[in-house]
Amino acid sequence: MIGNYPLHLMILVLLWGYIYTSWSLMGRLGMVSFGHGAFMGIGAYTVVMLWNHFGLSPWIGAPVALALTAVVAIVIAYPCFRFKIVGHYFALVTLALSEVTRLVFVAMRDHTGGSLGATPNGALIEGTSVAVGAVQFSSKWVWLGVVFAFWLLGLWVWRLVDRGMGRLALQAISEDEEAAASVGIHVTRAKLQVTLVSALMTCTGGILYAQYQLYVNPDTVSGIAISLQMVFGVIAGGMFVMLGPTVGAAFTLLLAEGLRLGFGNKYPALDTTIYGVMLVMFIIFMPKGILGAALDGWRRLRVSGTMQS
Amino acid sequence: MLSLEGVSAAYGGFQALFGVSLEVRAGESVAVIGPNGAGKTTLLRLISKLIDPTGGKIQFDDQLLNRVPPHAVVSRGIAHVPENRRLFPRLTIEENLRMGAFTSRKTFDAKRDLVFGLFPRLKERRGQLAGTLSGGEQQMCAIGRALMSGPKLLLLDEPSAGLAPVVVQSIFELVRKICSEGYTVLIVEQNIRQVLKVVERAYLLEAGKIVLSGRAQELLNSKDIQKAYLGL
């Protein structure tokens, strides 16, 4: 039978794969967000706080979190897109957003536990392994199923967005807004829609993460570090390919675990240091990521194969 | 002083010049005339090394320019006044002149006075932002900027382009004056009639090839040129 540890890894790979996929919806269109940590954090903290302080089930907390995320996403994104300030401005603003969100969680320390983090109150009574109302399951198999379902959902949304407006339309927007607008594509609305979807998906990822790990901390679910980790995961795996983010999730996770097993906890920040170096290397040498580069290579092989035959 | 032998140039896959040969002797004023798209601007950009030749030799003062990097050309004595003036719009006239003198700072004061002597209007507006100048003033400033480096060879790219007829007149007067001051000048122009009155020799460039060359007066009187370009 598969032990708990491999199950745990699989769950994390699929969960982060889902979250990374949601980031890539925006990244593919040239909307680089360094702030998705904010959405994840809002999801995680809203649900946990409502449960701990008001006894509200995550089933109620989730819509609240989603609504909050939607408001934040629109308030930030609307002026950026409407007035055509994207690119650098957008990246900087989202970076600030993720930090400010983290600061809010820290500042509300009386309620959130500040930098020490918080744990959702336990809901599993002696002997049970499933508490649907509180969305707490002790069985990793249940979690695997849940996360797998969301992961599939994420891929499905990716495909919808990819096809929905036509691949060419999306590409046009990403590369040349004016040209896209002249063809009748309502650029601002399209971008806002994608941003909203991306933010909401990340929010649900945060909710799942909180309920699975049963612990939230401003630094692990919000802030620039987690935002950058998402970016790195997507770049490493391949931003323009559907399964790229998932490959990236697997890659980063295995790398982190490998380093942890190899070096123990002797060098606490070694994995992120290597991430940083690799992110820079990937951008310079392999901007399409592992999967993207692999697919390119495969395509080239096939072409040369058919040409030879 | 300047000689091009069999020089070719290309942009991407598009061949702009085919084995062009010409020469400019010290103290001469030479024009390269021809229709739009003939490759005249490409020619000047080759000489100032903004682009590299794909074949042939460029020699200046008996030294091969082929491998010289673009920013080293000015200090060898070649100053290029680019097409469309290309002043720095948010720098003042004086600051533009300063940029022209970047490689010859010691002589800045003397050269600046020389330029202001040539172009009194520039002196009046020395603190004005270059982007706010009229077309004719910009052209004067651009030429002045090139003169700041004390060049041996002055390259002028279509100085009359985009200017009102009255201004064009004064610009050519200026060119005539510069030539008579002893500067060696290579000027590229579409305004054939005017430029041939001001220079000593000229080459006709069509579709990347030199098809005619000779003394300016001869070309002016040539029936081919008169028919094709002067509407006679």
Next chain:
Amino acid sequence: MDVFDIFLLEAVLNGLLLGGLLALLSLGLNLIFGVIDVVWICYAELIMCGMYAVYYLHVQYHWPLYAAMPAAILIVAVLGMILHQFVIKPVLAAEPINQLLVTGGVLFFLQAAATLAFGIDFKNLGVSLPAVRIGEMSFSAARLIAFGAAAAGVIGLFVFLNKTYLGTAIRAISQDRAIMPLMGVSPARVYTLTSALGGALAGLGACLLVLQYDVHPAIGLSFGPITFLICVLGGLGSMAGGLIAAFVFAQFISVGGFFFAIEWGYVIAFAFFIAMMFIRPQGLFRR
């Protein structure tokens, strides 16, 4: 004046002092963006490196501050050049998104490497400067010195950019890069110089910050995002805009922090920023 007012005044004045420092920080970022058209997302982390440099030179190797600080400025200037040469240059021709991502990667890397190398504990320079009392208000001497030095830095940069050949070339290249060679200027060299200058400004900022705050690997997060917001609000690339925005922001942080907890000061400043985005999205000034 009753006690309430005077401490409010103190907060306002402290805001002014903070504004001077933030202005200096924003200057470097705006310079780089205005000239090279790249945002150094890792700018605050470069400052962090400078702070560590001063710390180790002074505390570990017992260099006097008047030697450690210039050395730190030099170190960060070199870091800036290395950043440009090896990280930015390869992606200058690529899409802007790559440039953002690559400096984001460096941010990630520098924070992690600092944790690895120096540990997560807060390190204090061990220099305690007296408080300056004006009436009932007291101001830290470190803050006053920082303001003075920042002002000197701003003026120095202004003089350099306007009165020297190199400075004029730096201003010129952002207006027309293609004809710089015709002036005898190699654009690559100007970019390298600008990177060094941006790094030096970060280094100067580091020296001033380390007098007031402890250094730790995540300290870039304390002023990085706020510096970005300042630059965006002032108009990315506009140094004048950054100056004004810096003082405005500093007031929000200082006075907001006076009425609520310090973190809320930042939140209020951010909220103000968002509001401004709706009113004047492109920032105060153009580049």
